[in-house]
Amino acid sequence: MWVGAQSWSWCWCSVVLLFCAPPLEALPLVHPSAATPQWLDLSHPLDNTSHHWPGFLGFNLTLMINGSVTPDVWAALHNFASSEHTGTHMDAPIHVGRDGTWSVDQIPADRLVGHAAMIDIADRCQADPDSILTTEDLAEWRKQHGQFVYPTILLVRTGQAAHRDNINRYLGLPEGYQFHEQGFSFDPHELPPLRFPGIGKAAADELAADDAVVGVGVDCLSLDQSANLRLEAHHALFARNKFGLENVADLSRVPATGATVMALPMKIRGGTGGPARILVRLPEEGSQS
Secondary structure (H helix, E strand, C coil), X not given: CHHHHHHXXXXXXHHHHHHHCCXXXXXXXXXXXXXXCCEEECCCCCCXXXXXXXXCCCCEEEEEXXXXXXXXXXXXXXXXXXXXXXXXXXXXXXXXXXXXXXXXHHCCHHHCEXXXXXXXXXXXXXXXXXXXXXXXXXXXXHHHHCCCCCCEEEEEECCHHHHCCCHHHHHCCCCXXXXXXXXXXXXXXHXXXXXXCEECHHHHXXXXXXXXXXXXXXXXXXXXXXXXXXXXXXHHHHCCCCEEEECCCCCCCCCCCCEEEEEEECCXXXXXXXXXXXXXXXXCCCCCC
């Protein structure tokens, strides 16, 4: 009898909520750009200006439908084509790894959300584009904030994101250089003279050995500094199944510690990477360590 009474109670509550709820048309509409203040979007929008390694396919969007498909139905739809590694994206370990490293769809979900640790070397990098993240930078961060805590996604600010709309400055091309990617192959000797900062091999080795670190991101074209064509930072990190994030947007508001980061890539079966939406939730006032 009590069970029946409880069921009637739930039914009555549901009816009350149904009739008391505001009609759908009365609900306020939130503009897509009205982001909650404590969240930062660290992703550049994908379009035909999105940065990618010379020789790879850029982002291409083709409008297929934009109008009435029947007298009663209106629809819009695009086709898109792109390299996995265009714009703000994730490098999966298999990108330069070997057997046993994860493709982008195999990265465990609990590694895609973690503690955000941010190291700012922008002043040095903007003065010298050949700069790298060093083991001394890691030691200084630990001295101030302690050890990395699992799962940590380390974000390295080089300041390059500020030049996203200036292709020559972003890639570090000489002043006046005319960038035409058509005709470039994957032969390093055919690449334009790129100059941008990155993660040094010694620092990458140290991060690879730290089980608390699950991924590393940079606000420039590649994890590796442009002169490192052997991709030593990639190899060190990916051999330990740690992912990379490249072309991350402006990191200037991300604190050294205390924030949470979400790195959500397109889930491509067997993919070596994919476009990613990277979000950072800032710590509440007074909670930053």
